[in-house]
Amino acid sequence: MSNPHDDLKQQYELQALFDLSKVLNSSLNLNTILDTLLLTPMGKLLIGKGIVLIAKTNSTYMIETAKGLSRSLVGNIIEVECMPSAPSAVADLPPSTSKAFFDKIGIALLIPIRHDDKGLGLVGFGKKGIAGEFTDSDYDYLHSLSNIAATAIQNAIIFAELNTANRKLEKKVQELNTLSEIERELNSTLSTLNSERVVHLLAYSLMGELMVNRCLIFLIEDSRLILSLNRGMPAEAVEHMAESESVVRFLMTLREPLLKEQLEENDLTAELVRTGVSVLVPMMLESEPKGIIALGEKITKMAFVPDEVDFLSMLGNWSMISIETARLIEQEVEKKKLEEELRIASEIQKQLLPERCPQIPGFDVAAVNYPSLQVGGDYYDCIRLSDEEYLFCIADVSGKGAPAALLMSNLQASLHALASTDMSLPEITTKINNIIHRNTSFDKFITFFVGILNVPQQTFTSVNAGHNPPYLFRSDSSFEVFETGGLILGMMPNVPFEVQTTALAKGDCIVMFTDGISEAMNVDDEEFEEHRIEACLRKHERSSAAGVLTSVIEAVKEFSAGSPQADDITLLTITVA
Amino acid sequence: MEGFEVNKRDNDNVAILNLKGYLDAHTAPDLESAFQQLIDTKSYNIVVNFADLSYISSAGLGVFMGFIEDIRKNGGDIKLSSMKPKIYRVFDLLGFPTLYDILDEEEKAVAKFKDAGEQS
Structure with missing residues (x-):
C-alpha cells in the first residue's frame, strides 16, 4: 500500500522534472542549461558546490561552469581517466589524478551526462550541506536530471558549433569581399x-x-x-x-x-x-x-x-x-609623355630653322641639320637683311628636349627682332645675351656664332660667343678661324663682345658646324675632332657649298659608322664664286 | 554604383558624421579626410551615424582603426550609432564591439559624451 504522501511527493518531483525539462529544452544557450542543471539540485538538496565538465575529446574535459567554486576553474581542461558510466561517489573511484582533483575541490558525486550512448560530459556535486549522505532517491533524481539535460546540452553544443562555423564562414566571406575589392581595383x-x-x-x-x-x-x-x-x-x-x-x-x-x-x-x-x-x-x-x-x-x-x-x-x-x-x-604613361614632349620639341625645332637657304648672287650657301633621337638644341639661320647684307647664325642650346626647344625659340625670336634694327653685331649679341640670361637658370646657356655677309664689299663681319670656331678655307687650302667675340650666352649679364671683319676672295669657303660634328664618336669612343674636318676640307674640291657639305657629312658618317648619333648635327657652308 | 556621402553637423560639443551610401576602398578616402578635418579643428568628440549607410567593407572599417588612437589620446572618442543589422554584422564579425561604443540611436551616443563630461 503506497503512502499517499510519498505519491504526492513523487508526483510533485515528476512535475518539477517536467517543468525543468521544459526550461532546459527551450534554451539553446549552453550556459543557461548548465546553470539550471547545477542550481536546481543544489537548491533542492542543499548542495554547496557544483561543476559541469564537457567532453572535448575521449578523455579530456573542459570545465564549462562551476558553482560554489573558484571561477578561475572555468575554462580549464582536465584529463578524466575513467569516466563513470553511472552516478558514482568520488570516494569509490580508483585512485587517479582526476579523482585527486575532485577530492581537492570538494566534489563528492559524479554523474555522467550521456546522449545516445555518447558521453557528453560530467556533472559533479559537493557534499550535501546538512541533510547528510546522498540517498538512493537523490542518485535517481540527479541521474534523471542529467538525462533530461543531456538532450538540451547536445542541442546547445551543436547550435554553438553551428554558430561558430557560421561565424567562420561569414568571416571568410568578409575576407573574400576584401580580396575582391583589391581585385576590382586591378580591373x-x-x-x-x-x-x-x-x-x-x-x-x-x-x-x-x-x-x-x-x-x-x-x-x-x-x-x-x-x-x-x-x-x-x-x-x-x-x-x-x-x-x-x-x-x-x-x-x-x-x-x-x-x-x-x-x-x-x-x-x-x-x-x-x-x-x-x-x-x-x-x-x-x-x-x-x-x-x-x-x-x-x-x-x-x-x-x-x-x-x-x-x-x-x-x-x-x-x-x-x-x-x-x-x-x-605609370612607367608607360611617363614614357608616352616623354615621347610626346620630344615630338613637340622636334616640331618646334624644325619650324625654327629656315626652310631654304637664300640665293645670293656671287655666293653659294648650303645647310643641313640632322636632329638626334633625343632632340638637342642645334640652331642655324640665314636672314636677308637687305639686298646687300645677309645674316648667318649657328648656335647650340644646352640641354635637350622641350626645355632646349623653348630656349631656342627664345633665341630665334630675339635674333629676328634685333636683326631688323640698326644695332651693330656686338650690340645685338649683348642684347641677346641679356635676354637669355634673364630667362634661364644658371645651368642653361647657348654657344652662338653670328656673321653678316656684305655682298658688294665681299666682307664677313662676325661675333663668336663661345661657339666652335667656324673655318674660312682659302683657295690655297690655308685656313683661318672666326674666334673673335666673347663669352657663351646666358652666363652673365652685360658682357661686351668684340667683332672681326674679314675680307673674302673668290674660292673662299666658310664652314660653320656644331659639336655634333666635332664630337661625333666612332666605335672606339674617339671623337671626330677639328683636325678631321680640316683634313676633309683640304682634300675635297670646294667650289659648291653643297659639295663641301656632303663631303664633310660623308666623312662623319664613315667615321662614326656603328655608333648611334648622340647629338644634333648641323653644318652651314658658304662658298665665294 | 551607389556613391558615398559624408556630412558633418554639430550637436553641442559633439561632431556628428552622417554616412550615406557605399563605404568601400574607393570611398574610404572621403571618410578619412572628414576625420582628418575634425582632428585638425580639434573636434575629438565624434559620433558617426550609420543610419543611411547601406554597405561597408573592411577598408571602410580600416579608416576607424586609423584614427581611434589619435582621437582617444586627445581625450575624445569615436562612437558609432544607428547601424542597420547588416552593417552591425560586419563590425561584430571583425570584433569591433569590444573596442567601440556602438549604440542604436545617435542621441544615446551623444549622451554618452555628455555623461562622461559631467563625471570628470
Whole structure:
C-alpha cells in the first residue's frame, strides 16, 4: 500500500522534472542549461558546490561552469581517466589524478551526462550541506536530471558549433569581399589605377580586417626598399630601421611571414619588435618578394593566428599584382609623355630653322641639320637683311628636349627682332645675351656664332660667343678661324663682345658646324675632332657649298659608322664664286 | 554604383558624421579626410551615424582603426550609432564591439559624451 504522501511527493518531483525539462529544452544557450542543471539540485538538496565538465575529446574535459567554486576553474581542461558510466561517489573511484582533483575541490558525486550512448560530459556535486549522505532517491533524481539535460546540452553544443562555423564562414566571406575589392581595383580603368592608391587600399583593408592601427608597407623597386606607407608607427624609429643595411637586406629577402615570437628569436629582428612590429608578411609576385607588410599589435593585444597570416599573405600578394600593374602603366604613361614632349620639341625645332637657304648672287650657301633621337638644341639661320647684307647664325642650346626647344625659340625670336634694327653685331649679341640670361637658370646657356655677309664689299663681319670656331678655307687650302667675340650666352649679364671683319676672295669657303660634328664618336669612343674636318676640307674640291657639305657629312658618317648619333648635327657652308 | 556621402553637423560639443551610401576602398578616402578635418579643428568628440549607410567593407572599417588612437589620446572618442543589422554584422564579425561604443540611436551616443563630461 503506497503512502499517499510519498505519491504526492513523487508526483510533485515528476512535475518539477517536467517543468525543468521544459526550461532546459527551450534554451539553446549552453550556459543557461548548465546553470539550471547545477542550481536546481543544489537548491533542492542543499548542495554547496557544483561543476559541469564537457567532453572535448575521449578523455579530456573542459570545465564549462562551476558553482560554489573558484571561477578561475572555468575554462580549464582536465584529463578524466575513467569516466563513470553511472552516478558514482568520488570516494569509490580508483585512485587517479582526476579523482585527486575532485577530492581537492570538494566534489563528492559524479554523474555522467550521456546522449545516445555518447558521453557528453560530467556533472559533479559537493557534499550535501546538512541533510547528510546522498540517498538512493537523490542518485535517481540527479541521474534523471542529467538525462533530461543531456538532450538540451547536445542541442546547445551543436547550435554553438553551428554558430561558430557560421561565424567562420561569414568571416571568410568578409575576407573574400576584401580580396575582391583589391581585385576590382586591378580591373578599374587604367586611368585611375595607381600604385599609391592600391597601397592605401591595402592598408585600410588589413587595418579594418585585423583591427590593427599601426602598419608599414614597403615596396621593392629596382632592388631598393622603399617605404610606401606608414600608418601609426613612430617615424623616427622607422627611419632608423630603413637606414640599417642589415635590416633592409633582411626585409628584402624575406620570403615567409614571421610572427612576433619568431622575430624575437634573433637580435636583428628583435629590434623590429621593439619598433612595434608584430608580424612581417612578404608580398610575393611570381615567387619573388616585391614588398613587405609590417603590422603592429592588434588593438585587442591578441596574437595573430595562422589563418590571419594566411589571409594577410593572400591580400598582400593580390595587392602586389595591382601595384605592379599600376607601376608598369605609370612607367608607360611617363614614357608616352616623354615621347610626346620630344615630338613637340622636334616640331618646334624644325619650324625654327629656315626652310631654304637664300640665293645670293656671287655666293653659294648650303645647310643641313640632322636632329638626334633625343632632340638637342642645334640652331642655324640665314636672314636677308637687305639686298646687300645677309645674316648667318649657328648656335647650340644646352640641354635637350622641350626645355632646349623653348630656349631656342627664345633665341630665334630675339635674333629676328634685333636683326631688323640698326644695332651693330656686338650690340645685338649683348642684347641677346641679356635676354637669355634673364630667362634661364644658371645651368642653361647657348654657344652662338653670328656673321653678316656684305655682298658688294665681299666682307664677313662676325661675333663668336663661345661657339666652335667656324673655318674660312682659302683657295690655297690655308685656313683661318672666326674666334673673335666673347663669352657663351646666358652666363652673365652685360658682357661686351668684340667683332672681326674679314675680307673674302673668290674660292673662299666658310664652314660653320656644331659639336655634333666635332664630337661625333666612332666605335672606339674617339671623337671626330677639328683636325678631321680640316683634313676633309683640304682634300675635297670646294667650289659648291653643297659639295663641301656632303663631303664633310660623308666623312662623319664613315667615321662614326656603328655608333648611334648622340647629338644634333648641323653644318652651314658658304662658298665665294 | 551607389556613391558615398559624408556630412558633418554639430550637436553641442559633439561632431556628428552622417554616412550615406557605399563605404568601400574607393570611398574610404572621403571618410578619412572628414576625420582628418575634425582632428585638425580639434573636434575629438565624434559620433558617426550609420543610419543611411547601406554597405561597408573592411577598408571602410580600416579608416576607424586609423584614427581611434589619435582621437582617444586627445581625450575624445569615436562612437558609432544607428547601424542597420547588416552593417552591425560586419563590425561584430571583425570584433569591433569590444573596442567601440556602438549604440542604436545617435542621441544615446551623444549622451554618452555628455555623461562622461559631467563625471570628470
